[in-house]
Amino acid sequence: MLLTACLVVIESPVGANVPSKGNLYKGRYQNSNLIVSQADVDKLAQQGQKLYQTGDFASAVKLLQQAINKFELSGDTLHQAISLSNLSSAYQKLGLWEDADLAVATSLNLLQRLNSSSENLRYIAKALDVRGHLELARGQTQVALTTWKEVGDIYKSLDDTYSLINNRIGRAQILQILGHFRQANQVLNGLEEIVNSQANPILKAKLLRSLGNIVAVIDDLKESSRLLESSLKNAQDSGSNTEISKTLLSLANLARIQHRMPVAVNYYKQAIERSNNFDIRLQSQLNLLSLLIDVKQYPDVYLLISQIQPELNYLPISRPGVNAKINFVHSLIKLSSEAGENRKLFKSISSSKPAQILAKAIKDARKLKDRRIESYAIGTLGELYKQDKRFYEAEKLTEKALFIAQTIHALDITYQWEWQMGLLLQQNGKTQDAIAHYKNAIETLQGLRKDLISINTDIQFSFTQSVEPVYRELLELLLQEKVPNSENLKLARNTIESLQLAELDDFFRSACLEPSEIVDTLIEKQDFHSAVIYPIILSKSLDVILKVPGEPDLLHYKTAINKEELESTVAKLREYLKNVTRTADVKRLSGKVYQWMIKPFETELAKSGIKTLVFVLDGELRNIPMSVLYDGQQDKYLIEKYAITITPGLQLLDTEIRQKLALNVLTGGVDREISVDGKTFPPLTNVERELKNIQSEVSNSKILVNQKFTEVNLHNQLQTIPFSVVHLATHGEFSSDPQNTFILTWNELLKSRKFDNLLRETNGYNSFQDPNSIDLLVLSACQTAQGDRRAALGLAGVALKAGARSTIATLWSVDDESTADLMNKFYSELKTGVNKTEALHQAQLATLDREKRPYFWAPFVLMGNWL
Missing domain, CATH: 3.30.420 (Nucleotidyltransferase; domain 5)
Known part of the structure; x- marks a missing residue:
């Protein structure tokens, strides 16, 4: 998938077929007597790079092949190697992995024969960078990380600050893909200071924008916003409209992720107004069109369509140009399905004839020999025909698009056409065939788990629109009968299990949980x-x-x-x-x-x-x-x-049988009224009594209250002693947004990601499946966010990501006196040897005997392994 902070000229690949390597690297030249000037060879290489940058990868391959043979003929090993690296990049874009691998391996072999001058080291770094992207694209994420570490070491030795910063940004994203958020943050730590030491405001604007974009992926949206605002200021200081508009586009995309739709609309409009770059302006217009349709601002939608449509006629034949046509038609399809009372108006302005636009996109993709984008265009035409109820044609087109996507192993497109085939077959009454395609789509999604988090920006995934419906629609099919057969019931159970995992991946923005194949x-x-x-x-x-x-x-x-x-x-x-x-x-x-x-x-x-x-x-x-x-x-x-x-x-449960752990409890909390980050939290007057009661039941315990209850002290305690139970009596909130999921300490709101990294990594634990991990995490005064329908996802997220086998938490903030009594009973029962679920059961029953109203005893839930 595309790495947003590419280190050199290379981006990672996905694509189609062009002629294979043949005798490319042997330098066999049919007319060996041809005399070629150095200027002609350089021109070929430059033209090849230009074609690459415009998205015409197949033509770039042809020119780069010619340049390589001529560089070899003239004995210019350095430029032969450079062109081979660029050829590998083009092959990667076309999905020709073996050709890409051979090209970059040959490049590195040639470069390593040269002397170790600074210039040659720089080209070695660039070739290694190409190899890193290839490894990432082929799913060798850890290997890619090692390769990019080697690249970073070279740039450090060359004192190349700009390249080193870009390298660290790229490495941070790889660590994020692997789920190592703390390490990702460590790699990024100090980068802003280095960036700000640069004198050139355009350079600063570019680097701060890259940094802001990757921090958004790592999911610190507040920090991302601050960095992008700083990038904008530097861009404005430089006077570069191109840099200003690029950063405005990033700010708009960020605001959209944050659901600040009016802010996003404003930024998109500013990006359009300020841009003197056709591509940036068109991308901003297309993103704005999609957003306006989402928020149903139809009058503005129709005006924008009339502005975008003529610009499509001036697009060059390139991958970005074909993508723009496809994205425009996607918006028209969505508008057609949502317009409602505006349908007549939609039809009246839809003189754009989306089918014709897609036909042109398909034709352009074939000229480019870009099979990936051809598949996407054909499948989108199938979607358009499905919308128009031309099901036979839609099925044939989707079938063709699916075949191409499978041939080039473009999984992020393959799952979409499998899904579309399932929908079409279902509508044609072919239920079993439809189920088979839905199953294939979900299996492909599961193979894409890590990539979905940092997907190519050409095909941005929205979980609720582009992932969850695949699972839901399969469940509808499997359970449509009043009495489903045994096979369908098993598949439905497995599908809902897989959906739960997919939702958590979306919450974490990382495929960091490893499921077991045996669920019972x-x-x-x-x-x-x-x-x-x-x-x-x-x-x-x-x-x-x-x-x-x-x-x-x-x-x-x-x-x-x-x-x-x-x-x-x-x-x-x-x-x-x-x-x-x-x-x-x-x-x-x-x-x-x-x-x-x-x-x-x-x-x-x-x-x-x-x-x-x-x-x-x-x-x-x-x-x-x-x-x-x-x-x-x-x-x-x-x-x-x-x-x-x-x-x-x-x-997702730890199924290993463990020896019963001795109770060893770290307790902490805040009992006073406290204001942090602009929020005021009321006192919890019974917290100290709650924690002292636990200490009376469990002699081997440690208490951190008020000023002592800080992240630093928690870290130090967890690093010193392997506690089996961590019990926190403090305000907290679970939300479907990790940024709004937190635990209150004395001096900060410990956000979800920081909190679970604290628990997992200070002890060196990797997960709840680690035999030494925390057995039980108790959060006795937290609540799920009011009005957030997916807030309990935050509770599940904290429970799993913290690395504890089990978690006890509350769905709403309950009377703390009642909580203190219930927790006292819970630890009393736990000490007798019963399992955690039964201990909580008895504690709730004891509370219910005294107080029948569910408000006092019902909010306590146990999540995870109950034994």
């Missing part, structure tokens, strides 16, 4: 009294799948209910749960959910001797505690019948 190990080999419940929210039903130990087949029950009604019920229930006066409403609504999810399986649960229910929750259901589901017939909450745990998926 815990209940089949270690805990025969636990059942797993998968409620799956479909458009017109709630389907619940049950797995009980010892049973080869999954059980299933379908309740006919619209998604909107279910989500409305759950949202109201969550609202009432936080109001101590609405217990009757809680019973009424939670009783409905009980009827949908538990009632159908009561007999089977009783017959199987089930004592613990493990929920893999979907969507809005994550935002309510399962303990509160109410059986009106027996006048009992679910917690009165079963111990309960939550997990984002069995494939």
Whole structure:
């Protein structure tokens, strides 16, 4: 995938077929008597590089091949090697990996024969850079990182600050892809100071923009915004409209990620006005068009379409030009599906004839011999015909686009055409064929896990628009029958497990979790009294799948209910749960959910001797505690019948049997009113009592309160002693946005990524699967963000990423006196030897005996391994 901070002239590849290498490197020349001047050879090489930069990679290959043969004939080894490096880059763009590998290997071999002058070292670094991009494109991420480390060492020895900075930016992105955020930040640490030491404002603007873009990928959006603003100031100081417009475009894209849509619109408009560069202006216009359609500002949309359409006629035949045509038609397709009352107006202004635009794009792609972009254009035409209900033609086009994408191993396009084929076949009533294509699409997505995080900016992925629907639509197909067959039930269970993992990847912006292929190990080999419940929210039903130990087949029950009604019920229930006066409403609504999810399986649960229910929750259901589901017939909450745990998926659980760990607890918290980062947090007056109660139950414990509760002290304690339990009684909030997920310390809001790196890396732990990792993390005064429908994803994210086997947290901030009592009981039970789930179960029951209102006992949930 494209590395946004490319180190030299090379970008990483994906592409199509051109003629193979033949005798390219042997220098065999049909007319060996031809005399060629040095100027002619240089001109060939320069033309080849120019064609590369305009996106005509196939033509660039031809000219570079000629230049290489002529450089070899004239004995110019240095320029032969340089051209071979550039040829490798072009091959990479065309997806010709073996040719690219041979070209760069030959280049390096030639360069290493030359003397070790500074100039030659610089070219070796550039050739290694090309090899690093090739390794990255072929999935050899760790190898690429090593190669780029070698490149960085060369630039450091040459005192080449500019190249070294770009190298470090690239290495940071690779570390981010690998999930090593702390190391990525360390690589970036100090770069801004080095950049600011540069005198040239244009150079500073470029470097700060690169740095801001990579920091956004690493997900520190606030810092990214600051760096880009600094880049803009330097660009303005330089007076370069090109640099100003490029940074404005980056700021607009960042604002869009932050959901600051009016700000993004303003930045896009400024970029358009300031740009004297056709490509930047057109890219800004296309991005603005897409955004305006998202926010339904249709009058502005139609005006912008009329401005963009004529400009498409002046585009050169190049990959960027073909991409622009495709992106424009994508926006028209989206507009057509969303225009509603404006459909007539849309049709009246759609004289652009999107099919003709795509036909021209396909023709241009073929002239370029760029199979990747040809596949994308053909598949988009198939999407357009699907929209127009020309299903036969759409299927044939999609089939062709899929064949090309598979041939060149362009996985990020392949999954889209597999998905599109599934949709088309479903509409044609070919259900089994449709299921097969959806399965292929998901398998391809799973192969793309790491790349989805730093995907080519030509094809930006939005999880909710471009990834999640693939899983959802397959689930609809698999569970469309009232009684699905056994094979479809198993596939549906595996699909919802995979969707949970994909959502977490999206939350982390990193594929850092390693799933297990065997999902039932815990209940089949270690805990025969636990059942797993998968409620799956479909458009017109709630389907619940049950797995009980010892049973080869999954059980299933379908309740006919619209998604909107279910989500409305759950949202109201969550609202009432936080109001101590609405217990009757809680019973009424939670009783409905009980009827949908538990009632159908009561007999089977009783017959199987089930004592613990493990929920893999979907969507809005994550935002309510399962303990509160109410059986009106027996006048009992679910917690009165079963111990309960939550997990984002069995494939993510540590299944290793461990020796019981001695209780060794690090506790910390803040009990005073405190203001941090412009937020004021009320006092938690019972925190000290809570922590001292734990100390009385667990003699081997350490307390950090108020001024002592800082990241530095946490780090030092965790580095010194391998604690089995970390218990934090402090304000915190879980959100679907990692930037708004935090734990409050005495002097800062410890954001999600910084917090989980603190827990995982100070002890040298890699994950919750490490036998020495923290067994239990307790966050006893946190809450999920109000109004955030995916807020519980933040809870799951903190729980998993922190590297703890299990996490106890609260869905809302509860009375801290009640919390202190419940936690005292929890540790008392834990000390007797029962597992974590049962200890929490007994603590909640004890609280319920004193206080019937769910507000006080229901918010506590255990996530992860319950044993």
